[in-house]
Amino acid sequence: MDGAGEDAPDDGAAEAPRGDWFVQSLERGFSVIKAFSADEPELTLSDIARRTGMTRAAARRFLLTLVDLGYVAVDDRRFRLRPRVLELGFTYLSMLRLPELAMPYLSELSRDIQETTSMAVLDGPDVVYVARVGGRRVMASGITVGSRLPAYATSHGRVLLAALPDDQLDAYLAGTELVRRTARTVTDPVVLRERVLATRERGWALLDQELEEGVTSLAMPVCGATGAVIASVNIGAHSSRHTPEHLEEVALPLMTDAVQQLERDLRLAGVRTPGHPLL
Incomplete structure (x- = not known):
């Protein structure tokens, strides 16, 4: 099974029980976005892996997916959020x-x-x-x-x-x-x-x-x-x-x-x- 277990936190910490409806990959994707901050707007792959508890391989897949979707930019191996992430909250704010x-x-x-x-x-x-x-x-x-x-x-x-x-x-x-x-x-x-x-x-x-x-x-x-x-x-x-x-x-x-x-x-x-x- 390709990548089985790669998305699990490295520290082995137990997670709260989730329903069978829970999409863990979606949670992981949001954790990558939330890893960025005003103090550190640019992060390396290692930074993301450490902050999210993912392996480097898993963090890389999520980052590159977000790059393809236009939410993250990469330059010289450093990643940063793009303005498109504002879309995630704009609908709520507009209502x-x-x-x-x-x-x-x-x-x-x-x-x-x-x-x-x-x-x-x-x-x-x-x-x-x-x-x-x-x-x-x-x-x-x-x-x-x-x-x-x-x-x-x-x-x-x-x-x-x-x-x-x-x-x-x-x-x-x-x-x-x-x-x-x-x-x-x-x-x-x-x-x-x-x-x-x-x-x-x-x-x-x-x-x-x-x-x-x-x-x-x-x-x-x-x-x-x-x-x-x-x-x-x-x-x-x-x-x-x-x-x-x-x-x-x-x-x-x-x-x-x-x-x-x-x-x-x-x-x-x-x-x-x-x-x-x-x-």
Whole structure:
């Protein structure tokens, strides 16, 4: 059998059981695409094999297939993504009415507070940014639409986790590794649960340098047409410009007004979920 076993991870790690419908080669192909990053946009075959856990032979087949399909380019034995990979996410984004409705309010909020604003949704253990406005670079890592960050360490995540039923919140806490990002990151699941429940009671979250040193952020949940939380709006600011107390005093009333107006639009448009609006 040609190539039997070549696609298996080299480290022999056991994978979670999959249904008989699962197409492992598709998962492997996506893992090759996800191996690239802004920090390392060009990778060698050995780099890809190491990052995906594939053998060099298997990684080569996937890379050359992606080259033929136009998603990857190769030059002097170094591979890089081509713009065509944007097609993989464009269909979802083009259906997403939520960012379209949110952008005017994010823009106005950004102008009023002179800081970066954004919208995110919860996806598994992470928040995913679906809209972002602001010229100032708040985080050293640089966040764009589509960026993912751990929910536990972000104000976006704190309000979105607060919207989960208790059993789902407990499952999240039990199944998520809480990695320390800064000296202030909450990594004790008991303490994190208390903070999330406090956020649920208060209706907003303010995190001071838990994700990155020098970044303070404020977030509020956004409810769709049924009243269920479907996203969150956030202001991210340099801690040197805004103490937590000042950000709460100045930005919270502006954010509250913006979210209320956005929720009115979502009700009128019938948007019930981030990706499948009923229009």
